[in-house]
Amino acid sequence: MTLALDAPRLVQTQPLMVLSGVSKRYGPVVALDDVSAEVYPGEVLGIVGESGSGKSTFLRMMNLEELPDAGTYTLDLPDTPGNLFELDRFARRMLCATRIGIVYQNPHQGLLMRNSSSGNVAERLLIAGERRFAVLREKAGDALAASEFPLDRMDAPPIELSGGMQQRVQLAKAIALEPAVLLLDEPTTGLDVSVQALVLDTLKRLQRDRRITMVIVSHDLGVIRTMADRVMVMRRGQVVEQGLSDQIFQDPQHAYTQQLVHAKL
Amino acid sequence: MSLTGLTRPWKDFSYGFLDASAKRELRRKMLKAVAVPGCQMPYASREVPIARGWGTGGLQVTCTLLNPGHTVKVIDQGADDSVNAASIRRFLTRVSGARSTWDTLEASLIQSRHRVPEEILREDQILILQVPNPEPLRPVEPNMSVARQMHADADYGRMWLQLYEQIVRSGRVMFGAAYPSLVHGRYVMTPSPIPRWDVPKLNMARHLTILSAGREKRLYAVPPYTRVEPLVFDDVPYKVEEHGHLTCYRSGLKGFFMNEIPQEDGGALHEVSDSHLGIKAIRQGDGEDVATGDTWYTNGEMGQ
Numbered sequence: 001m002t003l004a005l006d007a008p009r010l011v012q013t014q015p016l017m018v019l020s021g022v023s024k025r026y027g028p029v030v031a032l033d034d035v036s037a038e039v040y041p042g043e044v045l046g047i048v049g050e051s052g053s054g055k056s057t058f059l060r061m062m063n064l065e066e067l068p069d070a071g072t073y074t075l076d077l078p079d080t081p082g083n084l085f086e087l088d089r090f091a092r093r094m095l096c097a098t099r100i101g102i103v104y105q106n107p108h109q110g111l112l113m114r115n116s117s118s119g120n121v122a123e124r125l126l127i128a129g130e131r132r133f134a135v136l137r138e139k140a141g142d143a144l145a146a147s148e149f150p151l152d153r154m155d156a157p158p159i160e161l162s163g164g165m166q167q168r169v170q171l172a173k174a175i176a177l178e179p180a181v182l183l184l185d186e187p188t189t190g191l192d193v194s195v196q197a198l199v200l201d202t203l204k205r206l207q208r209d210r211r212i213t214m215v216i217v218s219h220d221l222g223v224i225r226t227m228a229d230r231v232m233v234m235r236r237g238q239v240v241e242q243g244l245s246d247q248i249f250q251d252p253q254h255a256y257t258q259q260l261v262h263a264k265l
Numbered sequence: 266m267s268l269t270g271l272t273r274p275w276k277d278f279s280y281g282f283l284d285a286s287a288k289r290e291l292r293r294k295m296l297k298a299v300a301v302p303g304c305q306m307p308y309a310s311r312e313v314p315i316a317r318g319w320g321t322g323g324l325q326v327t328c329t330l331l332n333p334g335h336t337v338k339v340i341d342q343g344a345d346d347s348v349n350a351a352s353i354r355r356f357l358t359r360v361s362g363a364r365s366t367w368d369t370l371e372a373s374l375i376q377s378r379h380r381v382p383e384e385i386l387r388e389d390q391i392l393i394l395q396v397p398n399p400e401p402l403r404p405v406e407p408n409m410s411v412a413r414q415m416h417a418d419a420d421y422g423r424m425w426l427q428l429y430e431q432i433v434r435s436g437r438v439m440f441g442a443a444y445p446s447l448v449h450g451r452y453v454m455t456p457s458p459i460p461r462w463d464v465p466k467l468n469m470a471r472h473l474t475i476l477s478a479g480r481e482k483r484l485y486a487v488p489p490y491t492r493v494e495p496l497v498f499d500d501v502p503y504k505v506e507e508h509g510h511l512t513c514y515r516s517g518l519k520g521f522f523m524n525e526i527p528q529e530d531g532g533a534l535h536e537v538s539d540s541h542l543g544i545k546a547i548r549q550g551d552g553e554d555v556a557t558g559d560t561w562y563t564n565g566e567m568g569q
Contacts, residue, residue: 089414089418093418093420112426115426116434118433119426119429119430122426122429126422126425126426126429133429133432133499133501134500136498155433
């Protein structure tokens with residue numbers, strides 16, 4: 001009897017998101033060296049690695065904020081044909097706004113700090129062409145409620161909110177248009193442990209209720225362990241190991257992964 | 266044979282203060298601006314004998330368009346007799362030989378600061394608006410290179426967000442003057458600081474409007490019969506200033522944009538902002554034969 005390593009669901013479905021052969025150099029520094037990844041609909045892919053391993057760069061490529069030197073990127077959605085890296089700036093922007101949601105580690109990167117929280121969420125809807133004030137208000141409220149943000153503070157600017165609340169606003173903004181994929185870049189780093197647990201709870205619940213496809217980048221193995229179905233371990237711009245999360249955490253194969261798991265435990 | 270016998274008698278070979286190459290550049294930029302309605306065209310703003318910020322942009326456009334056959338009107342906040350308007354008008358007539366007028370109906374070129382005349386402009390008239398800040402995106406995007414890219418992408422989400430924020434915070438749209446407007450369904454422009462009252466006048470207007478910012482070195486245009494739609498949410502209608510019920514204390518005119526004149530007792534009198542319209546009404550009252558054109562607003566309501 002051989003042990004099936006992949007869940008049957010993953011074997012049968014087409015991947016939603018395929019990146020292959022992605023490479024990027026910054027001068028002499030190789031940030032990504034021929035990295036490939038597949039993300040299946042409804043799953044959570046965790047990317048771990050030390051600082052400078054290229055995991056955040058990889059996530060920025062997924063969000064089309066940055067273009068690689070080589071590689072292809074496809075999303076299995078009806079109206080997004082071909083290699084997304086070859087789209088023009090305008091098409092890239094529209095795709096990012098409507099299909100991809102992102103939560104950054106630093107809320108300053110993802111939010112307009114002086115606008116209201118509901119306004120931050122409404123901006124996404126405005127880009128998508130919503131022009132009715134009442135609808136904007138309602139949908140922004142819904143998204144904020146879904147990310148468990150207290151609605152009596154929905155018009156407070158993020159700069160007045162706590163770190164955990166700011167992350168919730170980012171999350172609401174990311175899910176406002178019901179994106180095909182949600183990217184999380186160290187979403188709970190910088191939050192204290194109890195708030196971190198609450199935010200992870202919200203993410204878990206969203207994932208369970210809406211079957212959102214997520215890619216979560218973190219150096220915190222605890223976060224990856226609670227969230228991810230599948231894990232990719234990166235080091236020096238390369239993927240050193242990938243597999244189901246239980247497999248990676250219980251039986252790490254690569255020396256670096258072993259070190260990482262042991263350091264945690 | 267003397268030298269004077271060989272030369273032609275001296276006469277002006279140019280008029281309108283600016284040299285021929287400056288005028289050519291401005292003409293080309295104006296044509297471009299008309300071809301792409303609402304899009305800001307950069308130009309090399311020349312020195313003119315008034316200070317930057319006092320209407321140099323408008324003055325350069327007027328000097329370029331002006332010829333001795335024109336009749337020019339200069340408005341400052343609706344008035345023809347303010348110092349700034351009077352000196353610009355005198356300068357223009359002196360350098361071009363054009364006639365000047367206070368009457369909107371007679372004028373062929375109208376240079377204006379902050380107002381569009383109340384009488385409907387015709388196809389043969391050109392309105393030139395002085396603009397202090399031509400970039401509607403400046404409040405939301407301080408980086409002008411990025412702002413230009415946003416214009417190119419028609420990326421106006423942040424403009425709309427501004428409206429949203431104002432309604433959330435204050436219950437209504439707070440833009441008083443320079444209400445951002447979408448021209449020809451493509452570019453958002455700031456229609457110079459004209460009041461909200463005047464923005465609908467630019468929509469599908471018969472006349473050509475050229476807006477020029479001398480300090481910022483940008484000009485843009487609204488060609489005749491072009492849509493100019495103020496940015497509004499579908500369920501929050503556009504509102505002009507509530508001046509429709511006010512009466513001018515001097516001329517008795519009603520239903521036009523008014524200047525408020527505070528009184529010592531704490532109250533206020535109102536006087537029609539388009540000063541020559543008021544003057545004409547007073548003259549008509551005195552029995553003079555003065556023609557008043559059709560106005561955009563009748564009894565405070567915008568006509569079709």
